[in-house]
Amino acid sequence: MKLQIINGPNLNLLGTREKNIYGNQNFNEYFKNLKSNFKSIDLHYFQSNIEGELIDKIQQVGFDFDGIIINAAAYTHTSVGIGDAIRSISSPVIEVHISNTYSREEYRHKSFLSAHVKGIILGFGLKSYDLAISSFLD
Ligand code: DQA
Numbered sequence: 718m719k720l721q722i723i724n725g726p727n728l729n730l731l732g733t734r735e736k737n738i739y740g741n742q743n744f745n746e747y748f749k750n751l752k753s754n755f756k757s758i759d760l761h762y763f764q765s766n767i768e769g770e771l772i773d774k775i776q777q778v779g780f781d782f783d784g785i786i787i788n789a790a791a792y793t794h795t796s797v798g799i800g801d802a803i804r805s806i807s808s809p810v811i812e813v814h815i816s817n818t819y820s821r822e823e824y825r826h827k828s829f830l831s832a833h834v835k836g837i838i839l840g841f842g843l844k845s846y847d848l849a850i851s852s853f854l855d
Contacts, residue, residue, distance in 0.1 A: 718757070720853060721778045722748070722846065724764040725771055725790035731815075731843075738816050740842055747843050755850055768792055772802045779806025786849040788813045793828045800829040811849040814839035 724744060727734060732743035748762050761782075763774050771789065778785060785808055789799050793814070803810050810833070817840030818825040831837055836852065838845045 718784075718853060719759045719761070719782045720850060721761045721763065721774070721782050721785045722751075723771060723774055723785060723787040723789075724762075725788060725792045726766040728788060728790050729764050729766070740815070742843060744843075747846075751846065751850065754847070758850065758853075760850070768796055768798060772798055775799070775802040775806060779803075779808045782808050784808055784853050785810045786813055786846060787811070787830065787834075788815070788846075789830055793818075793830055794824055796829050800833055803830055804833040809835040811835055811852060812837045812839075813845040813849050815842055815845060816840060 728744060731739055732741055752760055765771050771792065775785065787810055789796060792799055812828065812830045812834045838848045841848060
């Protein structure tokens with residue numbers, strides 16, 4: 718099984734950025750743990766701060782991979798383009814967030830992705846990604 722994790726803007730700063738919300742761990746380190754916890758899965762990781770690069774990646778893998786796990790970060794709340802990319806592909810997509818966006822500012826309550834994804838996992842810290850991967854194994 719081939720799965721793609723896609724992280725959006727500022728998630729390259731995990732472990733440094735707003736640790737009270739997003740925790741202490743750097744995603745590259747966490748990704749190594751994921752790889753060793755899910756040895757049977759061919760896991761790929763991509764991060765970009767640029768909206769168009771996220772869309773390019775969705776298009777690139779979205780007809781071939783068994784699934785995409787995406788945290789579009791701030792673009793979740795603004796990007797019609799990422800929502801359109803998700804509805805244009807055939808691979809199932811899980812939307813994840815580290816924090817519970819519904820317990821935060823009102824502008825984080827709107828997602829342009831949610832209507833087009835298979836499921837949403839949020840608020841479990843980095844464990845949200847583990848849960849999303851596990852959902853593909855069921
Ligand atoms: C986030 C929540 C977004 O509102 C925020 O802009 C992020 C991270 C999360 O994982 O909790 O950058 O997607």
